[in-house]
Amino acid sequence: MARETYLPVLFQLFRHHGYDGVSLAKIAEATGLGKASLYHHFPGGKAEMVQETLAYSGRWMTENILGPLQGDGEPLERLRGMCDRISDLYEAGEQPCLLASLTVGASRDIFHAAVQERLRSLVDAIAAVLTEAGLAPELAQQRGEDAVMTIQGSLILSRGLDDPAPFQRAIAQLPERLYQGLPSPIVS
Secondary structure, eight states, X not given: OOGGGGHHHHHHHHHHHTTTTOOHHHHHHHHTXXXXXXXXXXXTHHHHHHHHHHHHHHHHHIIIIIHHHHSSSOHHHHHHHHHHHHHHHTGGGTSOOHHHHTTSTHHHHHHHHHHHHHHHHHHHHHHHHHHHXXXXXXXXXXXXXXXHHHHHHHHHHHHHHTOXXXXXXXXXXXXXXXXXXXXXXXOO
């Protein structure tokens, strides 16, 4: 089997347990591969597995979030679509964030640049939509950062309370909060 076959499994492992919490034994059990086969598919070991998992999730993000944000349509509708996809990614607040799991422990230093780039690309994509809608670029950038804080903070709160309602509420309110003070789109 191609190594891409194992990326969804690795994604789930690393998002739930982080880099430090996933052993090669746990990976072998989840993928059904022996350690020798793991090194055949990922010669760089666990660090390469995380790098490939980040690339896998990055492709999903580009296709499902960044691409649509940069596409056609009313800005508010694109923001709503982004929130729908983010809700799908986190299963309405039931699943943790891969990026958050990589910001603690040994992985913070190893994967910091990749995590930073991913977060900045989301902030910048949101800011671009808001600038297009008429918001001043500096305020649009701040709102992009606020949006990512809202997403991540509500995820942490929901996971900590074992209740997805805060995430669901935050995601449902986010497009209109981002769009506050901008002219309402024309509805045909």
